[in-house]
Amino acid sequence: MPKKPPLYPHVPKSTILAQTAPQGSRRFPLGQMVMTRGVADKVAEDTEFAKFVMVSIARHATGDWGDMVEEDKSENELALREGNLRLFSAYEHPRLPKIWIITEADRSVTTVLFPEEY
Numbered sequence: 001m002p003k004k005p006p007l008y009p010h011v012p013k014s015t016i017l018a019q020t021a022p023q024g025s026r027r028f029p030l031g032q033m034v035m036t037r038g039v040a041d042k043v044a045e046d047t048e049f050a051k052f053v054m055v056s057i058a059r060h061a062t063g064d065w066g067d068m069v070e071e072d073k074s075e076n077e078l079a080l081r082e083g084n085l086r087l088f089s090a091y092e093h094p095r096l097p098k099i100w101i102i103t104e105a106d107r108s109v110t111t112v113l114f115p116e117e118y
Helices: 013-019 037-045 047-061 070-082
Strands: 032-035 087-093 096-103 109-113
Touching: 032 037, 037 047, 037 109, 047 087, 047 096, 047 109, 070 087
Parallel strands: 032 109
Antiparallel strands: 087 096, 096 109
C-alpha cells in the first residue's frame, strides 16, 4: 500500500512533534482532533499560522487556557474537576488571526475554529 503524503507538507514534522504536548503533561484527553474549513485552509497556506495552531493545541491540552479572563479560566478548572463540562480556550498572536479551541464535555472531540465560525 503506498504511503500517504503529509497533510501539511510545509510544516516540518520535527516542529509539530516538538511543540505538541507530551502525553504525560496533558491534563485531559483531546479525543478526535478537528478544525473548521477556515482554519484548515489557513493552516494549509500559512506555515506560521500552522505552527501557532499546534502550539495552541499543546497549551490547551496542558491547561494553559490562553487569552481569557480569570472567570473563564476558573470555569475550565471546574470543568476539569467535575468532568462533565466542555473546555474552552482562546489564543491570540500579534500577526495572526485569533483561534478558539473547544474540547467537548465527554472529551470525545476537540475543535479548532475562528471565533466568527462559532
